[in-house]
Amino acid sequence: GSTATSSIGPYTILTQVSQSGVTGSGTAGDPFSITTVTDVGTTGLRITQIDSYVVGEERYRTDVILANSGTGPVSGILYRAMDCYLAGSDDSYGMQSGTSVGCSATPYNIPPDRIELLDPITGGNNYYQANYDEVWTAIGTHLPFDDTCRCDELIDTGAGISWDFTVSAGGAATYSHYSVFSPTGGAPSEPAIPTLNTK
Secondary structure (H helix, E strand, O other): OOOOOHHHOOOOOOEEEEEOOOEOOOEOOEOEEEEEEEEOOOOOEEEEEEEEEOOOOOEEEEEEEEEEOOOOOEEEEEEEEEEOOEOOEOEEEEEEEOOEEEEEOOHHHOOOOOEEEEEEOOOOOEEEEEEHHHHHHHHHOOOOOOOEEOOOOOEEEEEEEEEEEEEOOOOEEEEEEEEEEEOOOOOOOOOOOOOOOOO
């Protein structure tokens, strides 16, 4: 069927490996966590994604571990993107600070209001905010996002961040970010960083 990502173009479906149940107690020292593992076609890459949440926070954390079991280096672009939907409305404004990007009920989130935000923990990323369809089309070009934001336009909004990566044979790389959902636009407190097992 049709999805919001239909403009992404040709793609390879990831091969499912495993998904854990929910672990942890939801505290800062022991967040709720789900681990999902997939393989990326015949590239030799395995993706381990850990999503974790501390009760009471206005965000959850995602750690994406790219492990290369092949005989040579693998390069690509890792994208994290969203189709924004704020309190029953497809239309919103953009917001951007540093290399964080998202959607707000007010232009540039001034004054602070309801937001959805992709906030990178790992540096070196690019960002993009535009109409949701333009975000998926940009991913389909297989190029880094171009660091632009249509922050003052009320549109059917999407946003994303991307990292260029190269993983050596037998190596691994981790890319992390927060997904923020705040009804007030306020910055949540810093949760504890979970321990990652890359084996």
